[in-house]
Amino acid sequence: MDLESLAKRHNDYQIEMRRYFHAHPEPSRQEKETSKRIGEELTAMGVKWEKAGTGYGIVATIDGNAPGKTFMLRADMDALEVLEDTGAPYASVNKGYMHACGHDCHISMLLTAAKILNEIRSEFKGRVKLAFQPAEEVAWGARDFIDAGVLDDVAACFGIHVWSDFDAGQVSIKPGPRMASADMFDIKVHGKAGHGSQPHQTVDAVVVASAIVQNLQTIVSREVAPNETCVVSVGKIESGTRFNIIAGEAYLLGTTRCFSREVRNELEGQITRIAQGVASAYRATAEVNYTYMLGPTINDPEVTDFAQKAARAVFGENFQASYEFTMGAEDFSEYGLKVPSAIALLGVRNEACGSIWPQHSNHYCVDESVLVKGALLHAMTAVNFLNSH
Template sequence: MINEKIKEGIQQYSDELTAIRRKLHSEPELSWEEYETTAFVSSYLNELGIEHRKTEPTGVIAEIKGGKAGETVALRADMDALPVEELNIDLPYTSKEKGKMHACGHDAHTAMLLIASKVLNEIKDELPGNVRLIFQPAEEAATGAKAMVEQGAVEGVDNVFGIHIWSQMPTNKVSCYPGASFASADIFKVTFKGRGGHGAMPHDTIDAAVIASSFVMNVQSVVSRTIDPLQPAVLTVGKMIVGTRFNVIAENAEIEGTVRCFDAATRNHIEKQLQVYAENVASIYGATANVEYIRGTQAVINEEESAKLVQQVTTEAFGEDANYYEKPTMGGEDFSFYLDEVPGSFALVGSGNPDKDTEWAHHHGKFNVDEDALVTGAELYAQYAWAYLNK
C-alpha cells in the first residue's frame, strides 16, 4: 500500500517544506484576505505544471490527472491566519504583520499539501485516478469550505481527506477514528429590552441587567437538565453588553454565545430551548426578548472505511505506534461541509513537543509547530491519496 517513491520524495524536499511553512508563517493573511497566499500557491503549482484555477475571492482548486483511469480523491488544506498578536518574537520567521498570526497551523497545512502535490505530480503516470487539491480560505470564519463546495471543489470527487496539525498530541502521532471528531459550532445572540431609568428609582424600571443575568445563570440547565448526559454538549455565553453608566438602570442587554455538540437532534433541541428560556425569563420581568441562532459548521463525522484507511496508511508508513487516539473535541472545523457532499475523513497530526515549546494551545500567541511533524503530514496526504486510489 505504501509507495516508497512518495516516502523518498517527501524526505528529499523536507528542507523546502520547512522553508515554505516559514515563509507563510511570516506573511499571515486573515480570512477572505489570502490574496498573496493564493498567488503563491498558484505560482508554485504553475512551476509544477499542475492544472488549477483560482476561486473567488481567494483559494485554489487544482487537479493532478493520473496516467490510468480511476476515482478522484480530494486533499484539503486551509490557508488563513488569525487576528492574534504573535508572542514568539525571537523566531526568525515570526509574523511580519502586527495583530495577525498563523496561530492554528494553517501555514503548515498549506506547505504540507504543496510538497505532497509536488511528489504526487512526479508519479502521476502511476496514479490510477486523479487527485483534487483544495487550498481553502476562511476556515477560521467557518465559511470557506462551504464557498469552495459551491465553486465546485468536490464535483466528481469520490473521497475527501484533510489534516490538522495538533499541538495537544505528541509530534508525529496520527489520530483518525471513525465517528465524531469535531463538534458542530453555532452562534446565538439574545437581545433583551426592558425599561431604563434612574438607579435610585428601580421601581419605575425593568432592569435589563437583572434579566440578562438571570438568563445566563438559568440557561446552563438546558444542557444539565434537558439533554441526555450521554450526548455531549456545551453552551457558552461569551459576551454580554449591558448598561451605560453606574447610576443608570439598563434598558437593553445583548448576549452572545456558542453551542457545540455532535448530534443533530441535540443541536435542534438546544436551539429551541434558547428561545423558550429567553422568552420566559423576559416575561417574568415584563421585558421582551429576541433570539437569533446562526448555524455554523456541522459536526465532523469520519466515515468508517476512510478513517480505517488512514490508520492502515499510518501503520505502514510510520509504524504501528504512530496511531494515537485523541478524543473528540468541541472545537469546530468547516471540513464538515465537504463530508456533507462525499465520504471521507479528517486526521490530526501531532506537533506538541515540550523540548521545542510547541505545546501551546491553538489560537494562542505563543502557538508554534514542531517542524518535524511537517514531513509526517506531507507524507500522510500523499500516501493516503495513493492508497485510496489503489484500494
C-alpha cells in the same frame, strides 16, 4: 512506494515552504499573495491548477495512470489577527498577523503532497484534487468552494490539522465525531428603565439577563442526554449606563458546541423558548437571533480506514494518539455534509524545540520534522482510496 526515500527527498522543500508561508501570513479573504505563491509552486511542478470560488482559492488536479474516481485533499490558507512573539528568524513580516493555528503547515504539507503525487502518478488510478481553501477562520471558505462546484466530481475528501495537544509524530484519526459544531446566538432583552431608587417602577433588564444566563444552563443538564456532549456559553453581556439607573435593555452574546447533528438542530428552539419564557416571567420581552456557523466534523468510517492504513505505514504501528475529540470547530465539516470525509489531527508538540504552546497563542510553533510525514499521509490516503475503487 519508498516512503523513507520520499521523506528525505522532500523534507527540505516542506520546511522551506512552511517557513515562507509562516513569514507571510494573510487574514481571511485577503490571502492574495499566499494564493499567488501557491500557484507559482504548482506551475513549477507542472501541476494543473485553477482559481476556485469567489476568493483566493486554488484547486489543482493530478491524474493517475488510468481513469477512476476523484479524491480531494484540502488545506486551509488564512492566518489570524495575532501579534507574533516567537523570536523565530522566519517570524511574521506582516505585523499583527500570524499563522498561529498551523495553516502554514497545512499549505506546505499539501504542496509537498502535490510534489509527491506528481512524482508517483504512475502508481495510482483516478484523480487527486488538491484544494487550497481560503477563509476557514471565518467559516466562509468551505461553503464558497461547495457553491463553486469544487465537490461536484469528488467521491471523498481528506484533510489534516496540526495539533499542539499531543506529541509530534502521533496522529489522531478515528471514525465518528472529531470536532464540535460552533454556532452563535444573541439575545436582546427589552425591559423598562428607571431610577435605581425606584425599582418597582421598572423592569430590570440586568436581572432578566442574569436569569436567562442561569436558565440556559439547564439545556445541557436537563434537556440533552447525559451520553451526549454539549456546551451553551454566554460570553458577553452588555447593559446599563450608570450606577443609579436601572437598565431597560440588555444584550447577550453566546455560542453553542456539540458533536451531534440531532442535538444541534434542537438548540435554537431550546434557547429561544427559555429566553422568551424567562423574560415573560419578569415582565420583559426577548428577541433571539441564532446563527448557524459550523456543524460538527464527523469522520466517515471508510475514509478513516484508508487514512489509518496510511498513518500506520508512515508513522508506524503505534501512530494513534490517545485523544478523543475537541470542542474546537472546523469548516471542513461542510464537506462532510456533501461527500464522505475524514480529518486527521497531526501532533506537533515537542518540548525539545519549544513547541509547547496551544493553537492561537502568539508563541505558537511546531516540530517541523513531522510535517513531511503529514504530506506523505495526504498522498498515501489518496492513493489507498483511489486504488481501492
